Structure formats: structure tokens, C-alpha cells
Amino acid sequence: MRAPGCRCPGPGGDRVNVPAPEHRRLRIGDTWRDATGGATFTVEDPATGKTIAEVADAGVADGLAALAAASEAMPRWAATPPRKRSEMLTATYRALTERSEDVARLITLEMGKPLAEARAEVAYGAEFFRWFAEEAVRVEGRYSTAPAGGYRILTVPKPVGPCVFVTPWNFPLAMGARKIAPALAAGCTTITKPASQTPLTMLFLARIMEEVGVPPGVVNVVPTTRAGAVVSALLADNRTRKLSFTGSTEVGRVLLRQAADNVLRTSMELGGNAALIVCADADLDVAVDGAMVAKMRNIGESCVAANRIYVEEPVREEFTARFAERMAALSVGHGLDDGVDVGALIDENAVSRIAELVADAVDRGARVVVGGERPAGPGHFYPPTVLVDVPDGALMLGAEIFGPVAPIISFTSDDDVLRRANDTEHGLVGYVFTRDLRRALRFAEGLDTGMVGINRGLISDPSAPFGGVKQSGIGKEGSHEGILEYLDLTYAAIDLP
16 A cells, blocks of 8 residues: 655655645544645755645644544544454554555655664554554453452443644654554544654654544644644643643643643653663673664664763773774765665754754863764754763753764762762663673662663663653553553442342
């Protein structure tokens, strides 16, 4: 199967399947419609700065129309047999897998990541539909005798209701899939507001789900450049019963305050400031490989990216040399070109912010080992960069870098590095490399994070609970716990002597 679209030229003669104009509109209920007043916005290729599409720009009225469609569809979808919901999710998984190349190229074109990374995202995102297709038929309550006798306890899980999803630009398919799949499995309907930088992939997914038979109103998509007004209106409407957001801690705090007025169920996957710890007893081959994945996956534009690399003093020089050599060997260019390892960052603001963080560190005494200077030419590029002698006061140690920049800091004791690793408002993930099992477990228990990678730089998996603590979020996505976020529990007391 292939969704209709126009074939647009890319670099080197490559061509990308951009959704046709009728599928760059809002998906509301059973129609693809223009925004109220006909407003549109442009989507650009971050590697060239050129416009690749115009997309309908939803306003408040459009958001509320999507909520009306989701509310109308809610009773029918909740009553749909779990097996049927499961089969639709499985069909979505298969369709995404069959169209993997088209989806991956679209992701690269609008987001900038290399094609190999985009293909991996499609595989990862599709897995959420397969995983939650299996979970859809395993939602269970319980029946038991009350401890004092005289009656029975019956618990019945029910879908929470229409859900509002706000998704980021860095994983334009996977972050939506991670929310939509469990919601549909649980029997909820959805309204997704994708990032304005990368709306095309989510619209493509909506088209796929329409084709596989997901009923009208179950999956609604409203791209907009007026996110604040649209999302605020949705959260203020008492038909909305759930909010799931992936993005910055700053925006998450605002949305939590708004969600409080209607006491909405919330799932928040917010910012990170991951410490990656390399102990002197680590296998350095494993540590360097793991650090490369943890730092450079998705060009470093990931909430689970290694933000601070702490290396125990006896192996600091060797690790730094080997890691810097690997970073220097990465090729930078358009993500659709062959052999490219590092694509464009999302926009000019991202590049400028990273350049400012590097300049601040250097001004404070840090030394650039690799990279550190933006290349000339069009596009939003920044080279893989390694800094050493980064002082504690450097801004990049307290900020989420969100790019291909790796500060390396030495440490001399486990207690000291744990204190420094935990000295942040964030608590999403940490990484530890050591061959000492007891030491690994002490770090796993001592890090104030929701997730820990031990001798591994890649931890995300649809079958595992993804989420943070402190100001990195609330709730879990993926795994069995992921579907529980979309279920309320009704308790019935049944008189039975």
C-alpha cells in the first residue's frame, strides 16, 4: 500500500513522498478539512532552509471541532471489542512497516535526522502499535471476597475518555505512536497536536490509520502554529479527560497548571540532563560505543541524550582520546545523502543556542578537542563537538544541550560523581559503565532517575516503562504500565453474604 502524495526531489536525485495537498489539512472526524479561515503555515527542510510543504494551521474552533469528533466517537470506540481494536493496531504496525521507506524519508526531510536514524524511528514507532495491540486484549479487573466477608469486590477498568496529545518535533512518528497506540488499545479517542516544525509525519500516520479502518473521530490531528491558544481551549473543555505531553519542563509546568482546573489525568515526559558515568573498571570498548549511542542518537536531539559525561580519572585521557576520534570521524550533511552520520538540527534557534553554550564553556576555561565551529553554508548544522576541562559553572552542565556536543568531566570517587550527577532538577535517565556488578547496582539505586542504562547507551523499548522523576515528568509510557495511564478503575461492592 502507498499513501497518495507528490514526489519531491531531494539531494543527489533522491525523491521523497510528501503527502498530497488534501492530506496536509486537518484530520477531524471523517474529513480532511482546511483550517477555519484557510490559514496555513510552511514546513521547511532544516538542511536547506527551503519550504517543502504548506499545512493547514488550526485555530481554537478547529481544535474544539476535533474534540467534538473525539467525544462523539468515544462511546462507540470504547464499546468496540478489544480484539477488533487490537487488529486495527496490528494493521497499523504492518502498514508502517510496509511503507517504512516513505515514512523515513519524510521524517528526514522535515526533521533533519540521517535516513538510517529515520528508518530506526519508523521501526521503533511501529513497535508501539504491535505491543499495544497485544496489550489491548489483556486489560483485566478483579473479583474477590471482601476480607471481612459479607460482600464481593469487583473492579472494572474503563477508558478515561478523549485524550489530548502534544508531541515534539524530534521523533515526529515515535512520540505520537507512543501515545496513540495505548490510548486506542484502552478504548480512548485522541486529538494530536504535532509540533509545527514536523507535522507531515503525523498527518501521514493519520492517513494510514484511516486506510486500515480506524473509525472516524478516533484519531484526530490538528497541526497549528497557535499551540498555546488551541491547547488551552482543549484543556479548558470538560469533554477532555486526559493530557499527554512530551516536551520541555518549562512548557510542561504551564500545561500542568492548566490541566489542574479540570483535574485531568496527565502523563508528562519532560526534559532531561542525563549523566553518563564511565568507571575506571569499565570495558572501554563498550563504554565508548555506549557513549556514542547515548550522545549522538538523533543528532543529540533527544531527552535521553547523554548531557554530561563523567569519566573516572585513571581512564579519562584514554576514553577522551578514543571518544573524540569517533566523534571526529562522523560525517555531517543532508540526511538523505549517502554516508551521512549527522544531519541538520531542527532550526536556527537550536544552532545558535548550542553555539552560545559552547562559547560560554570556553570562556570559563573549557577546551575544545573536536568541532566547536559552525560550518559555512545553508542549513542548520553544527558539528560533533567534544570539550574537556568543563568547569561546574558552565551553562551546558545545567542545560539540556539537545545537540551533538559532549562535555567530559573527570571524577575521583563514586560518592562525588553521584552527588554531581544528581545535582539537577531533572531525573529522566542516567548511564553507568562498569564491570563491577555491585558498583553498577549502587549507581542504579543511587541515581535520582526514572531509568538507568548499565553498560548500554540505548534504553528505549516499547516493552519497557519509559518515564522520569523530579521535574522530568509524571507517569510511564510503553510496557504494561503504559496502557494503565489510559484507564480509570471502577469499584463495585456487591452484597453477597
